[in-house]
Amino acid sequence: MKTMSNRTFRARRLPTHGAQSGWVALLPSRNQAPSLDRAITVDVVVVGAGFAGLAAATRLAQLDPKLSVAVIDADVVGNGASGRNSGFLIDLPHDISSGNFGVDAISKTSNEIAIARTAIQHYVRLAGENSWGKDVFDPSGKYSVAMTDAGTAHLAAYSSRLKSWGEAHEFLGAEQIAEVTGTRSFKSGLFTPASVMVQPAALVRSVADLFREPILLFERTPALVIETSPSGCLVKTPKGQVRASRVVLATNGHAESFGFGNGKLLHVFTYSSLTEPFDPGTLGGLRKWGATPALPMGTTVRRINGRDGDRILIRSRYTYNPKIEVSAGSMKSAGDLHDRKFAGRFPDHIHLKMQYRWAGALALTWNTVPLFGQVEDRIFAACACNGIGGTKATAAGIAIAELLVGHRSKLGEIFSEFENPKDLPPRPLVEVGARLNLAFREWHAGGE
Ligand SMILES: Cc1cc2nc3c(=O)[nH]c(=O)nc-3n(C[C@H](O)[C@H](O)[C@H](O)COP(=O)(O)OP(=O)(O)OC[C@H]3O[C@@H](n4cnc5c(N)ncnc54)[C@H](O)[C@@H]3O)c2cc1C
Numbered sequence: 001m002k003t004m005s006n007r008t009f010r011a012r013r014l015p016t017h018g019a020q021s022g023w024v025a026l027l028p029s030r031n032q033a034p035s036l037d038r039a040i041t042v043d044v045v046v047v048g049a050g051f052a053g054l055a056a057a058t059r060l061a062q063l064d065p066k067l068s069v070a071v072i073d074a075d076v077v078g079n080g081a082s083g084r085n086s087g088f089l090i091d092l093p094h095d096i097s098s099g100n101f102g103v104d105a106i107s108k109t110s111n112e113i114a115i116a117r118t119a120i121q122h123y124v125r126l127a128g129e130n131s132w133g134k135d136v137f138d139p140s141g142k143y144s145v146a147m148t149d150a151g152t153a154h155l156a157a158y159s160s161r162l163k164s165w166g167e168a169h170e171f172l173g174a175e176q177i178a179e180v181t182g183t184r185s186f187k188s189g190l191f192t193p194a195s196v197m198v199q200p201a202a203l204v205r206s207v208a209d210l211f212r213e214p215i216l217l218f219e220r221t222p223a224l225v226i227e228t229s230p231s232g233c234l235v236k237t238p239k240g241q242v243r244a245s246r247v248v249l250a251t252n253g254h255a256e257s258f259g260f261g262n263g264k265l266l267h268v269f270t271y272s273s274l275t276e277p278f279d280p281g282t283l284g285g286l287r288k289w290g291a292t293p294a295l296p297m298g299t300t301v302r303r304i305n306g307r308d309g310d311r312i313l314i315r316s317r318y319t320y321n322p323k324i325e326v327s328a329g330s331m332k333s334a335g336d337l338h339d340r341k342f343a344g345r346f347p348d349h350i351h352l353k354m355q356y357r358w359a360g361a362l363a364l365t366w367n368t369v370p371l372f373g374q375v376e377d378r379i380f381a382a383c384a385c386n387g388i389g390g391t392k393a394t395a396a397g398i399a400i401a402e403l404l405v406g407h408r409s410k411l412g413e414i415f416s417e418f419e420n421p422k423d424l425p426p427r428p429l430v431e432v433g434a435r436l437n438l439a440f441r442e443w444h445a446g447g448e
Contacts, residue, residue: 004377009226009258014074015251015361016325021084022274022313022356023201026306030205032076033217036240042068042216044404045235045244047223049073050082051389052382053250054207055122055397061215063405068214070242072235074222077208081252081360082389083201086272086300086315088142088290089123089390091116091194092167109165111414118411119394120196126207136202141193143291145177145186145301147344147447151294152188159190168193181303182285185345189291197290197302198390223251226258226379233378247379248400252393253324253363255383261371264421265384266364266434267324271317271334273354275342277309283349298448299341311355312346314338318362320434326359334359344447362387365421370396372415373403380404384421 044060046053049071057071077083093112127137134140146152155171162169170191172180177189211217218237225236226247235242255261280287283303287310290302300315317334319326335357343350363384365371370392371384380403382396399415402408 004228004230006227006229007376009260009376009379011222011224011254011257012259013254013257013324014222015080015254017075017079017084017360018326019331019358020079020356021201021272021358021360022311023083023087023199024078025356027078027199027201027205030209033208033219035220036072036218036237036242039241039243040070040216041243042070042214043244044069044246044248045233045242046071046248046250047235048080048250048252048254049077049208049217049219050080050204050250050252050393052252052385052393052397052400053248054082054204055119055394056248056250056382056401057211057215058122058126058207059398059401060404063401063407066214067405068216070216070218070244071208071211072218072221072223072237072242074220076219077217078201078205081362081385082204082393084272084358084360085200085390086290086302086313087198087200087203087390088292088300089116089120089196089198090142090292090388091120091196091391092162092192094292094388114410114414115395116391117194118398119391120194122394122398123196123198123203126210130206130210132206136199136206138197138288140197140288141191142195142197143172143177143180143289144190144192144294145181145291146188146294147186149187151298151448154294155188155190162192178285180285180289181291181301182283183346185347197288200390228376228378245378246404248404249375249379249381249383250393250397250400252383252385252389253361255363255371255381257324260375260379260381261383261421263423264365264371266366266424267321268362268364268387268434269319269321269326269330269359270315270362271331271338271359272313272315272357273335273338273342274356275312275352276355277306277311278349278352280305280310283310283346293448295448301345312342312349312352314342316341321361324361331357331359362389366424367419367422369418369421370415371421372396372400372418
């Protein structure tokens with residue numbers, strides 16, 4: 001019989017999220033939760049308050065309201081990737097590491113859709129129960145847009161896949177997509193109605209602010225050490241400690257910082273810029289829309305509206321960053337790229353300045369599966385978002401909560417059938433390979 005031994009896992013590095021995102025900057029200030037300054041004891045400690053950690057705690061509370069849970073994050077809710085993404089909760093297959101968004105395997109497809117829609121339903125329920133406005137959660141659907149004939153061919157191929165799956169969608173020609181975007185730069189578009197557009201920082205804050213005892217939230221509270229023993233586990237933080245019977249790691253790529261998923265996680269950053277506000281009368285089309293690119297390595301564009309005017313968000317560029325941090329040089333280069341992408345799409349608005357620029361971390365696996373389930377005695381992981389954590393990390397959080405309390409569901413079945421993340425090729429190869437692959441794909445995406 002296997003006996004449990006005492007083990008210690010030290011965080012080799014802590015997250016550094018970098019420049020504040022435009023999403024956080026646009027929100028009013030919020031009363032942060034305290035940082036932990038004492039010793040507490042709970043049933044479960046969740047490390048990481050992004051999509052995965054917040055969903056895990058929320059689902060635990062739904063399934064067993066008596067369970068005490070402490071959620072701790074190294075930073076403030078909204079500062080991590082979950083608060084700094086482009087805000088697309090995509091309900092259809094959208095594998096950013098695949099050449100065609102991963103729409104080729106039928107069995108994979110139906111599971112991907114089930115995962116995405118379970119995550120979206122989770123937020124639909126929270127939005128309904130808490131009367132969230134469309135400034136937080138907007139079930140408006142989303143567009144994919146093509147700048148080139150190659151992009152249009154991809155959208156047409158995607159459209160026939162959607163038709164064969166019986167999924168509602170609308171293919172839009174140049175005139176129709178111009179009516180949406182107010183610019184004639186796009187050659188075509190594809191509308192899918194069941195995706196949701198969110199203000200990501202507002203969404204994660206809204207979820208976190210729902211927590212009430214016995215769910216406790218501690219911000220600016222990094223987990224430095226996790227100790228496990230036959231009697232329980234202990235998470236040590238700079239000024240306190242949490243004793244619990246189980247730990248959920250919802251730290252995305254920082255699972256590796258504790259030694260989990262070593263050699264299996266590919267750390268990639270992507271970048272965003274948000275313009276200064278402009279007079280909505282100067283750009284036709286809808287005042288709110290979001291469009292992902294026709295080719296995976298292309299550019300995401302979003303128009304948002306606020307009290308001070310409208311703004312355009314550009315998200316483009318992926319870089320390989322094995323230390324899970326970005327350099328000033330990468331920020332500058334991505335910013336220059338964003339300016340070019342913006343000018344190419346909105347030539348009448350090139351006078352607009354980018355007011356905010358930021359980057360955020362993704363964790364991919366070679367076989368695009370999550371790092372999920374029990375990874376050690378008493379330690380469970382819901383990590384490796386594979387680039388679309390709005391749905392995938394949320395679903396992983398829900399599924400890990402269900403696993404912890406023994407709740408059976410279709411989602412749980414899907415997660416239990418995932419293979420383990422595969423080993424990446426040896427370090428020098430993966431470094432060169434990842435960089436070349438990202439550069440090649442960016443080149444391949446061309447004008448997209
Ligand atoms: C610019 C950008 C655009 C994107 N656009 C989209 C999009 O439109 N749609 C989509 O689905 N996805 C998008 N993504 C990806 C998405 O944001 C991520 O997949 C998602 O945030 C992952 O969620 P998570 O909860 O797994 O991890 P994270 O959001 O990274 O949360 C992990 C948390 O763990 C905390 N943490 C780490 N180590 C410790 C520690 N030792 N102690 C305590 N806390 C710790 C971190 O501070 C962090 O808050 C985008 C990402 C970026 C950067």
